[in-house]
Amino acid sequence: MDQAVMTGGFSDPSIQSAWGFRAAMNAMARPGDILAVQGAQAPAPVSVAAAVLMLVLCDPETPVWLAPSHDSDALRRWIAFHTGAPVVAARGEAAFALGTWDSLVPLRDYRIGTPEYPDRSATLIVEMDELRAEGAVLTGPGIKQAAGLNLPDAAAFRANRGLYPLGLDFFLTCGDRLAALPRSTHVTTPAEVS
Amino acid sequence: MYVAVKGGERAIENAHAWLAEERRGDPSVPELSLAQIREQMALAVNRVMAEGSLYDPDLAALAIKQARGDLIEAIFLIRAYRTTLPRFGASLPVETANMRCDRRISATFKDAPGGQVLGPTFDYTHRLLDFKLAAEGEVPAAAKAAAPQSGPVPHITDFLNRDGLIQAEDRHDDTPPDLTREPLEFPANRALRLQSLTRGDEGFVLGMAYSTQRGYARNHAFVGELRIGRVPVEMEIPELGFSIEIGEVELTECETVNQFAGSKTEPAQFTRGYGLVFGQTERKAISMALVDRALRWRELGEDNLGAPAQDEEFVLSHADNIQATGFLEHIKLPHYVDFQSELELVRRLRAEAEAAQQEAAE
Amino acid sequence: MSDYNFAYLDEQTKRMIRRAILKALAVPGYQVPFASREMPMPYGWGTGGVQVSAACLVPEDRLKVIDQGADDTTNAVSIRRFFEKTAGVATTGRTSEATLIQTRHRIPEEPLTRDQILVYQVPIPEPLRFLEPRETETRKMHALEEYGLVHVKLYEDIARHGQIATSYAYPVKVEGRYVMDPSPIPKFDNPKLESEAIQLFGAGREQRIHALPPHCKVVSLDFEDHPFEASKADHDCDLCGSGTSYLDEVIVDDAGGRMFVCSDTDYCETRRGAGHRGRLAATGQEDAA
Numbered sequence: 001m002d003q004a005v006m007t008g009g010f011s012d013p014s015i016q017s018a019w020g021f022r023a024a025m026n027a028m029a030r031p032g033d034i035l036a037v038q039g040a041q042a043p044a045p046v047s048v049a050a051a052v053l054m055l056v057l058c059d060p061e062t063p064v065w066l067a068p069s070h071d072s073d074a075l076r077r078w079i080a081f082h083t084g085a086p087v088v089a090a091r092g093e094a095a096f097a098l099g100t101w102d103s104l105v106p107l108r109d110y111r112i113g114t115p116e117y118p119d120r121s122a123t124l125i126v127e128m129d130e131l132r133a134e135g136a137v138l139t140g141p142g143i144k145q146a147a148g149l150n151l152p153d154a155a156a157f158r159a160n161r162g163l164y165p166l167g168l169d170f171f172l173t174c175g176d177r178l179a180a181l182p183r184s185t186h187v188t189t190p191a192e193v194s
Numbered sequence: 195m196y197v198a199v200k201g202g203e204r205a206i207e208n209a210h211a212w213l214a215e216e217r218r219g220d221p222s223v224p225e226l227s228l229a230q231i232r233e234q235m236a237l238a239v240n241r242v243m244a245e246g247s248l249y250d251p252d253l254a255a256l257a258i259k260q261a262r263g264d265l266i267e268a269i270f271l272i273r274a275y276r277t278t279l280p281r282f283g284a285s286l287p288v289e290t291a292n293m294r295c296d297r298r299i300s301a302t303f304k305d306a307p308g309g310q311v312l313g314p315t316f317d318y319t320h321r322l323l324d325f326k327l328a329a330e331g332e333v334p335a336a337a338k339a340a341a342p343q344s345g346p347v348p349h350i351t352d353f354l355n356r357d358g359l360i361q362a363e364d365r366h367d368d369t370p371p372d373l374t375r376e377p378l379e380f381p382a383n384r385a386l387r388l389q390s391l392t393r394g395d396e397g398f399v400l401g402m403a404y405s406t407q408r409g410y411a412r413n414h415a416f417v418g419e420l421r422i423g424r425v426p427v428e429m430e431i432p433e434l435g436f437s438i439e440i441g442e443v444e445l446t447e448c449e450t451v452n453q454f455a456g457s458k459t460e461p462a463q464f465t466r467g468y469g470l471v472f473g474q475t476e477r478k479a480i481s482m483a484l485v486d487r488a489l490r491w492r493e494l495g496e497d498n499l500g501a502p503a504q505d506e507e508f509v510l511s512h513a514d515n516i517q518a519t520g521f522l523e524h525i526k527l528p529h530y531v532d533f534q535s536e537l538e539l540v541r542r543l544r545a546e547a548e549a550a551q552q553e554a555a556e
Numbered sequence: 557m558s559d560y561n562f563a564y565l566d567e568q569t570k571r572m573i574r575r576a577i578l579k580a581l582a583v584p585g586y587q588v589p590f591a592s593r594e595m596p597m598p599y600g601w602g603t604g605g606v607q608v609s610a611a612c613l614v615p616e617d618r619l620k621v622i623d624q625g626a627d628d629t630t631n632a633v634s635i636r637r638f639f640e641k642t643a644g645v646a647t648t649g650r651t652s653e654a655t656l657i658q659t660r661h662r663i664p665e666e667p668l669t670r671d672q673i674l675v676y677q678v679p680i681p682e683p684l685r686f687l688e689p690r691e692t693e694t695r696k697m698h699a700l701e702e703y704g705l706v707h708v709k710l711y712e713d714i715a716r717h718g719q720i721a722t723s724y725a726y727p728v729k730v731e732g733r734y735v736m737d738p739s740p741i742p743k744f745d746n747p748k749l750e751s752e753a754i755q756l757f758g759a760g761r762e763q764r765i766h767a768l769p770p771h772c773k774v775v776s777l778d779f780e781d782h783p784f785e786a787s788k789a790d791h792d793c794d795l796c797g798s799g800t801s802y803l804d805e806v807i808v809d810d811a812g813g814r815m816f817v818c819s820d821t822d823y824c825e826t827r828r829g830a831g832h833r834g835r836l837a838a839t840g841q842e843d844a845a
Contacts, residue, residue: 014561014567014570017570017571018615019614021574022612022614024574024578025574025577025578028581029581030769056571057578062575095575115699116696116698116699117589119583119589123578140731141584141731141769142771143771144770169579182582182769184583184731184769202628202629202630202632205630273594274595274596277595278566374591374594375591376591377590377591377592377763379589380692507691507692511691516598516599519598520761521599521679522600523600524598524599524600524679525600527623527631527660528624528631529624529740531741531742531804532661532724532740534742534803534805534819535743535744535787536723537805538787538788538789539721539723543718543719543721
């Protein structure tokens with residue numbers, strides 16, 4: 001096995017997973033907050049933040065779908081070695097999906113949960129070119145008044161909110177930073193607010 | 195001057211020390227060894243292994259000793275230990291037809307290939323206290339049959355099956371769900387139900403089974419076969435490409451043959467209930483088979499009579515004695531806050547009722 | 557502590573719980589099933605809360621554990637010691653100093669901040685359970701948002717008693733969607749469910765986790781003509797004189813004499829430290845209690 005596959009994991013898994021999860025939880029609890037994480041490095045083009053999320057959340061119980069932007073032999077081997085998560089061929093089988101927005105869409109193919117079990121839905125890790133606390137306006141649970149976040153496509157997130165309590169949940173990652181957008185968040189554009 | 199109750203920490207330490215002392219009892223009496231418990235309290239050990247879902251007679255003996263003989267407490271110790279164990283893999287299904295039987299009886303056929311073997315049973319003992327045991331007398335050695343039971347002993351139900359007289363079970367190799375790794379979800383499939391029953395509380399499963407005999411979803415069970423003995427456990431080792439024997443376990447297996455008149459969807463045929471439990475635990479295995487059979491009403495096209503033993507959610511949600519005893523006993527923990535809120539509510543309701551009465555009287 | 561993994565649970569178990577927590581935060585008030593493990597303490601003693609705390613703790617945390625509002629009740633002591641031993645985290649009795657608070661039956665009086673997490677121990681997470689014992693049925697009711705039964709129950713109270721006769725574990729509606737059981741906190745605490753802190757609810761035996769993100773809309777169920785009221789004993793604390801905290805009633809003599817003291821021991825001590833005195837507090841020297 002080549003070196004790139006075996007490196008990039010946590011050196012102290014239980015502690016680094018705890019830190020990584022704390023950041024992920026704070027992000028999911030406070031949509032729009034941008035947090036920094038560290039300690040993981042997956043084969044390019046995976047960001048540090050996305051690699052941390054994979055290590056914290058994925059294991060043999062969570063099928064992962066890799067969007068074309070990120071799918072590679074190296075990454076598949078890295079995921080297998082560090083998490084044991086099965087990489088699946090279809091969006092509809094995934095608990096987690098990883099890629100850029102353009103290659104993750106269309107959203108309609110992912111699992112959105114069932115009325116009895118809305119938790120059985122996919123979480124998408126969206127790799128972004130930049131992550132800024134401005135752009136789309138976020139309101140809802142976890143947000144005091146309103147938050148801003150540069151979402152790739154406000155309309156898609158709005159449609160996702162329309163499925164509530166079903167729907168997808170998102171992490172947005174860029175470099176070593178991450179933010180989250182749960183299905184409960186209302187998304188509007190600044191123009192609509194004013 | 196009122197001082198709030200303090201010192202929880204010291205109280206706990208002292209309680210633990212006292213408990214240890216009580217556990218030991220009179221120090222002039224020799225201490226029990228684990229081997230003594232394992233060998234001489236074997237049925238208690240078996241129950242702890244069965245309901246603790248861990249086959250390890252020495253650990254079960256330790257748990258019984260630590261729990262001062264409280265078997266539910268011992269089961270709890272084993273369960274809590276079991277969860278911390280890493281999982282290396284799953285064994286292949288055990289083949290009970292290959293069991294080396296110490297006991298094997300059928301209530302449905304006077305004789306059958308393999309014969310009836312009474313084995314070490316209480317069944318025909320007269321329940322008279324044996325004061326020889328109190329005097330620690332030596333027990334005479336039991337006479338042994340010329341050749342011990344060996345080789346495969348066919349299942350009684352296979353003979354009925356050959357004639358199509360008993361309903362055939364579907365064979366499949368699906369990985370069964372794991373009750374200890376996934377949250378219980380309804381409806382549960384039969385594999386999950388059997389899993390729940392085999393680790394369920396012996397008393398609860400017995401009570402449920404007994405209720406079916408007394409008419410709450412009666413299913414006319416005969417013990418087609420009850421066998422107790424040891425079976426090899428095999429595991430497939432991917433690196434080797436074949437399976438190897440990793441040990442053996444003692445099991446009690448019970449198959450009931452249940453009378454069945456046929457239904458809207460099924461021809462007249464006998465049906466089955468199934469029990470399989472660690473160790474020599476035949477009361478539990480028979481109970482399990484009866485409850486299993488009662489829970490199969492839907493698949494066999496029977497009517498739901500509203501009997502407790504037919505109610506999968508009721509049976510599975512309440513069979514686990516560790517869950518049950520925990521929740522039951524937790525009501526002795528402080529509830530000052532909830533009680534205070536009830537107290538105020540009752541006072542207010544009474545005050546208002548009295549005021550209303552007074553008003554009416556005036 | 558080298559015998560056990562950090563915070564006792566193995567990593568795979570923590571991952572499973574962490575995934576459930578994230579989904580619980582994404583769908584506030586919905587009960588996420590999780591494969592609760594058998595813990596080395598009995599069901600009913602806070603196994604759900606302990607598992608959630610274990611999945612959240614980081615080494616830098618300062619942990620506070622309360623039972624009935626108090627840090628020194630035996631089970632609070634026991635759980636605190638468990639985490640001191642298995643996670644090596646610092647502990648505190650001070651609400652303001654804690655980063656993670658595990659609680660049974662109370663929300664601290666002092667408003668929580670965004671840097672804090674409150675973990676509740678939950679006995680029965682299903683608010684509809686005592687109206688409908690079957691999980692298969694209540695799950696359908698949540699799916700269809702069919703909560704008429706709860707309103708009927710509350711309304712029957714009013715018809716019978718002239719008021720709603722639920723004084724703790726008072727049901728709430730979260731973000732206009734899920735009816736949720738806030739665990740057996742007194743209804744006095746219900747308004748505090750809208751908080752700056754993340755609130756996580758763990759039910760071990762029932763294998764459920766639910767959550768409230770910060771600033772989540774939480775409405776106690778009521779009727780227009782019978783609005784919700786967060787009631788408490790109509791007294792002041794006899795030790796610190798607080799007129800706004802939830803009170804425990806204590807029987808102090810054989811004649812049935814009573815006194816009322818704050819259930820939140822840290823709140824009471826902090827007030828007394830600041831010089832506040834109640835009816836029965838010694839005025840001169842303050843005892844070390």
